[in-house]
Amino acid sequence: MSRLVMKFGGTSVADLERIRRVGRLVAAEVEAGHRVAVVVSAMAGKTNELVAWTDGSGRAAQGLPESDDEYDTVVASGEQVTAGLLAMTLRNMGLNAKSWLGWQVPIITDDAHGRARIDEIPPEKLVAAMDAGEVAVIAGFQGVTREGRIATLGRGGSDTSAVAIAAAVGASCCDIYTDVDGVYTTDPRIEAKAKKLGKISYEEMLEMASLGAKVLQTRSVELAMAQRVPVRVLSSFVEPGEAPGQGTVVCDEEEIMEKRIVSGxxxxxxxxxxxxxxxxxxxxxxxxxxxxxxxxxxxxxxxxxxxxxxxxxxxxxxxxxxxxxxxxxxxxxxxxxxxxxxxxxxxxxxxxxxxxxxxxxxxxxxxxxxxxxxxxxxxxxxxxxxxxxxxxxxxxxxxxxxxxxxxxxxxxxxxx
Amino acid sequence: MSRLVMKFGGTSVADLERIRRVGRLVAAEVEAGHRVAVVVSAMAGKTNELVAWTDGSGRAAQGLPESDDEYDTVVASGEQVTAGLLAMTLRNMGLNAKSWLGWQVPIITDDAHGRARIDEIPPEKLVAAMDAGEVAVIAGFQGVTREGRIATLGRGGSDTSAVAIAAAVGASCCDIYTDVDGVYTTDPRIEAKAKKLGKISYEEMLEMASLGAKVLQTRSVELAMAQRVPVRVLSSFVEPGEAPGQGTVVCDEEEIMEKRIVSGxxxxxxxxxxxxxxxxxxxxxxxxxxxxxxxxxxxxxxxxxxxxxxxxxxxxxxxxxxxxxxxxxxxxxxxxxxxxxxxxxxxxxxxxxxxxxxxxxxxxxxxxxxxxxxxxxxxxxxxxxxxxxxxxxxxxxxxxxxxxxxxxxxxxxxxx
CATH class of the missing domain: 3.30.2130.10 (VC0802-like)
Structure with a gap:
């Protein structure tokens, strides 16, 4: 049985109904025999609310840094709530599940608060839980410094959390669920004839992300490329019972048989x-x-x-x-x-x-x-x-x- | 220099303006030479919002317990936000401050999630920080089990957190700031002639709390009595520059010179x-x-x-x-x-x-x-x-x- 990491962004967990839908997607993968870790973002809008409160405390006016350990303590609470609610939802569905906050995994970061980088994820506890059949619901976007302070990875950090967890536990794939069903040859809002790509290389995805395509964060693609973690982009907006489809696999260039001259x-x-x-x-x-x-x-x-x-x-x-x-x-x-x-x-x-x-x-x-x-x-x-x-x-x-x-x-x- | 614990409830930290007022009250005590730990509740209304989300996950319908480690993970985020915001506010005022969550202190509890009891608070780290001149801003209502799971103390648990912290660090007093300025001979909404008491014994306060007076939680008074922690009830709703007054001291019977036959x-x-x-x-x-x-x-x-x-x-x-x-x-x-x-x-x-x-x-x-x-x-x-x-x-x-x-x-x- 292979280990699988599934990641859900803010719009995919925006309310309890959507969290239940996420629960059904997770249950389907467990049913299919995978050992699953789920990485979640804060409910859509929550991070902005929390950031606004920290702004309101008047840091900028005092010439203090925009983010520090206290900023991170406040902002990281958003993912904490989602992780708890999803773990609860999975338990209510009869699954064995537990939430993991950054400090509980632990996801060890440097102390560049507000834009921390992941140093290390000791995989033992997580792997033991997953292999014992427990769904590990992990709060994305956050980690803990070696001094025991909460640190956040910066905007879009949950993608990075997911890829890093996938690398740490040796997952066969990191599935990133978003509000689109894959990576397209171009923005479908501009060109209706845009086609979904079945596969795309890390290098191409990296350029796409840096050049304006918003599907994945540049940083998470860099990490996936460095760690050779296969990433799949899928839609979380599927109807109950419906499969999320094949999405787009981001992988090594060698795994793409027929190279297109231009992919996007x-x-x-x-x-x-x-x-x-x-x-x-x-x-x-x-x-x-x-x-x-x-x-x-x-x-x-x-x-x-x-x-x-x-x-x-x-x-x-x-x-x-x-x-x-x-x-x-x-x-x-x-x-x-x-x-x-x-x-x-x-x-x-x-x-x-x-x-x-x-x-x-x-x-x-x-x-x-x-x-x-x-x-x-x-x-x-x-x-x-x-x-x-x-x-x-x-x-x-x-x-x-x-x-x-x-x-x-x-x-x-x-x-x- | 004596150690002092100050506790602020949900209405005292309901928004950023009130959090700044709390900041000024803390700064005044630091100025006066105290080594201060502050215990905070969630912003008024936040706990109810979080509890409603956990209800929405359908626990009751599944016959699952109302609270478990995931309930606590979600609900404890409320105090986490306030602790971070107050620490930030104090730093912006030029004070040395740091937030402490339950697991960071640590406040070790049993595993009766949703109504956990405090087992132990190892005081070393907290005392070292306070004695080094750092204001310790502690998230009330929460602790951590020996298995590393977040646990909450139940409604009104922040009063209990404050008294337990005061006992652990050997504070000279535990000041509980509320929306009233002390303990009255009876409810002033019923009897306009009600008088504020300067002092009241633990035993009397315990009876008052059990018998319907809502100023302090019964549990926190029990703990204060057992640990002989002097508690003072004060109003946080004072104008800038104005002192919070003398409030009411809850103390040992022996410290009350003239015993009244009936206090309330x-x-x-x-x-x-x-x-x-x-x-x-x-x-x-x-x-x-x-x-x-x-x-x-x-x-x-x-x-x-x-x-x-x-x-x-x-x-x-x-x-x-x-x-x-x-x-x-x-x-x-x-x-x-x-x-x-x-x-x-x-x-x-x-x-x-x-x-x-x-x-x-x-x-x-x-x-x-x-x-x-x-x-x-x-x-x-x-x-x-x-x-x-x-x-x-x-x-x-x-x-x-x-x-x-x-x-x-x-x-x-x-x-x-």
Whole structure:
């Protein structure tokens, strides 16, 4: 009998009726002979309520860190409630079940409160309980530091908890139940012809997640890839008696027989482009700019430098997340004399559209198809960046949907 | 510097503004040189919300116990949130503070989930933190079993947590902050002339609590008496800058110089009287009745047996809590043949009025004054019961306020 980890997010456990539905999904896997651990998030909305209370205590005004051990003590209570309620529900269904909080497992983390990383999960107690036929209902998103303080993993941390637990207990699979029934070639709300993928490689999923697809947290995919945990994305919104379907399996590239050149088209509107005009043309200028941004914890994504035609000076363009834009602009402007540029502009009206596929590695012509398809629709490309398995372009935000649909068609994803 | 325990109930921490007020009261005690531990309840209303969720999981319908380790895991989250928020608030005020959950102290309990009793509180860690100048903010109402499961102490358990913590750390006093500013000679809502008592003995407070005064939980007074922890009842509803006043000190009888004959008048409408007519007059009848009630966990309070005038049979009257009345009646009726009575009646329209005072021990005439005062007002006494320091009478519920006011005047409490 194999061990299985099932994870349910906030919308899947939003109320008692949904928790009962989760209970039935768990019971079906137990029935099928699996030894099951379930990882749960807080009921939808609860974490926001708890965070609002901690904000209300006036931390920001005091210049105190946004999160510390007390923030975590408050916020972790959300998952605690769900874990208890689901364990109770399973017992009421006649199953043998018990809740496990972070400190009870224990899920040992570092002490970076509010965004802690998992150090270690001693698996003995958990494995013993599972192998004795007990469903282990584990509060996601939380752990405990070596000093015995509650720590949370940051937003979306429950996916990470689930993958880490799956790795620790040697689970055959980590099933992530969400409000969609798998990973699609692109966002079905934009392109009705989007197709569900049966399998996708860790590398592709990682790029999809980083590039805007919201199905899985980047961090949990990284961990799954590092630990080689097979992950399956499934829908928890199935009717009683109905199976959740096959979903999408995220796995090793080698397990995917026929590699597609492009597996998906992702987009993100959470971008801002900053342009510096008239930069002096000497070594150290880029370093001057980006070290200041890095010191301020601003993540820079795409970077392009170009020479202004009839002069010795250069222009530089880079993108940052929208919420960092104002801060990045301020940092750059305050260093105007040190850097020595002429002017700076910020444009928040941009979007990043990306095509992703492991098949790209062995196929030429992917970029050509992309640029051709966009040109055909009159979409102007502002910045380009590439990796081994993805090409991203920055475009005017107004063209986002048009570009996504054009690329989806250009790579034959409509006919998958 | 002495150690001090301060306890705040649900209405005192009902929202962030009130939590900040609690923070100011704590800061004032730290300023005054105390080493402080604070015990907090859940925000008013939160426990009910959590309990409702556990009810919703359908336990009762399955014939499962009302509370178990999962019930406790869910319900204990309420105090966890308050402890974190108050610790955070104190830090924002510049104080050194840390929250302690039941398992972090640890407050070790037995495994009677939902109504656990405290076995042991190893004081070392807590005392070290307090003596190092850290305000220990402790989640009330909760502990942890020796198996590492969360356990709750039952309703009003936070008072008990506070007294137990005070005993464990050798606190000079346990200050219980509530929404009233002390213990009164009687309920001020009934008798406007009610006076606040400066001091009251454990024994009197225990009788007052058992007899209907809602200021302190009976259980916490018992513990304070057994451990000789001085308890002070204070109001948390003071304006910023204003001191909470002197409140009422609950202490050893020896510390009260001038003993009053009667310290207070208590009442309870939570009574039901059951009368059995025509009982056979032979040994074992009482045992037959009350062992059945005890087996069903029904608490019996006052008991009177009287002989019917012109016969060999007797009548028996006893009182039970209103919520147990229907069950008690059923038990008695189902044993009609075994017991052999002729008829049974239940009257829920009764109230118990009591006068309490340690001075009674050495003063005759207390009962005479009581019965005289009630007779003067035309109040008929149905049942009488006495202890060393209290006399209780059962009367028609409609006369409750009249009786309370008459007794308050008769013992001179109006002029205290």
């Amino acid at each position: 088209v992702a987009y993100s509107r959470d971008e801002a482009k900053i342009t510096l005009f008239g930069l002096p043309d000497h070594p150290g200028v880029s370093s001057e700019i980006f070290s200041r941004l890095a010191d301020a914890n601003v993540n820079v994504d795409m970077i392009v430098q170009s020479r202004a035609r009839a002069s010795d000076s250069a222009n530089m363009e880079f993108t940052v997340g929208k919420r960092d834009a104002a801060r990045a602009l301020e940092i750059v402007q305050s260093a105007k004399d040190a850097i020595g540029f002429e002017d700076v502009q910020c444009n928040e009206d941009v979007a990043k559209v990306s095509v992703i596929g492991v098949g790209m590695r062995s196929h030429a012509g992917v970029a050509k198809t992309m640029f051709g398809a966009l040109a055909d629709k009159g979409v102007n490309i502002q910045v380009i960046s590439t990796s081994e398995i993805k090409i991203s372009v920055l475009i005017d935000a107004a063209y986002t949907e048009l570009a996504v649909r054009a690329l989806h068609a250009a790579y034959g994803l409509d006919q998958l | 008048v208590a009442y309870s409408r939570d009574e039901a009287k059951i009368t059995l007519f025509g009982l056979p007059d032979h040994p074992g009848v009482s045992s037959e009745i009350f062992s059945r009630l005890a087996d069903a966990n029904v608490n019996v309070d006052m008991i009177v047996q009287s002989r019917a005038r012109a016969s060999d049979s007797a009548n028996m009257e006893f009182t039970v809590g209103k919520r147990d009345a229907a069950r008690a009646l059923e038990i008695v009726q189902s044993a009609k043949d075994a017991i052999g009575f002729e008829d049974v009646q239940c009257n829920e329209d009764v109230a118990k009025v009591s006068v309490i005072g340690v001075g009674m021990r050495s003063h005759a005439g207390v009962a005479k004054t009581m019965f005289g005062a009630l007779a003067d007002k035309g109040v008929n006494i149905q049942v009488i019961s006495t202890s060393e320091i209290k006399i209780s009478v059962l009367i028609d519920a409609a006369y409750t306020e009249l009786a309370v006011r008459a007794l308050h005047a008769a013992y001179g409490l109006d002029q205290l």
